[in-house]
Every structure is written in structure tokens, then in C-alpha cells.
Amino acid sequence: RTHPKIKIEKIKTxxxxxxxxxxxxxPExxxxxxxxxxxxxxxxxSLFIEGPYELLKLLYDILPNWKNKP
Structure with a gap:
């Protein structure tokens, strides 16, 4: 489930x-x-996630634990 203020951009394929x-x-x-x-x-x-800086900073801090994992 995605937060209502989060937008995910990805290529069609x-x-x-x-x-x-x-x-x-x-996050920039x-x-x-x-x-x-x-x-x-x-x-x-590439996958782009847009949203409030605070939420993306949290993702940035958590996601390295999932690097190269499904």
C-alpha cells in the first residue's frame, strides 16, 4: 500500500x-x-519515488537493509 502523498514513477516495461x-x-x-x-x-x-522529504529520508535510511534482495 502506498502513502497518499507518495508518487512512484517507472518505465512502462x-x-x-x-x-x-x-x-x-x-532524496533531492x-x-x-x-x-x-x-x-x-x-x-x-531507474525507479523514482516522489513525496514529502521526511518520508523519503526515512526510506533512504531503511532501504539499504534490502539491497540486492527481492
């Missing part, structure tokens, strides 16, 4: 069953006033 992230970048502020988190997998496929 994105397959979540094959996405095992290996790199996560710090964007022009809308929210922040954006960029996550990449080993094939350089």
Missing part, C-alpha cells in the same frame, strides 16, 4: 519481480516542493 536495487541516491528537493528518491538496479533501470 518495469517488472517489479526482477527489480533488485543496488544503488539508492539521497524538486520544484514542486517535494523530494525525489532515485533507485537503480543492476541493469541501470
Amino acid at each position: 518495469f517488472n517489479e519481480n526482477e527489480f533488485y536495487f543496488c544503488k539508492i541516491e539521497k 528537493l524538486i520544484l514542486t516542493g517535494d523530494a525525489r528518491l532515485k533507485i537503480k538496479d543492476k541493469n541501470k533501470t
Whole structure:
């Protein structure tokens, strides 16, 4: 389930069953006033998560525990 203020952007051919992230970048502020988190997998496929900075910072702190895991 996704938080109502979180928006996830991915390419049309994105397959979540094959996405095992290996790199996560710090949340960056964007022009809308929210922040954006960029996550990449080993094939350089990117997933973007937009939302309040505080929520994305929390994800940034937690997600490294799941690196290269389903």
C-alpha cells in the first residue's frame, strides 16, 4: 500500500519481480516542493519515488537493509 502523498514513477516495461536495487541516491528537493528518491538496479533501470522529504529520508535510511534482495 502506498502513502497518499507518495508518487512512484517507472518505465512502462518495469517488472517489479526482477527489480533488485543496488544503488539508492539521497532524496533531492524538486520544484514542486517535494523530494525525489532515485533507485537503480543492476541493469541501470531507474525507479523514482516522489513525496514529502521526511518520508523519503526515512526510506533512504531503511532501504539499504534490502539491497540486492527481492
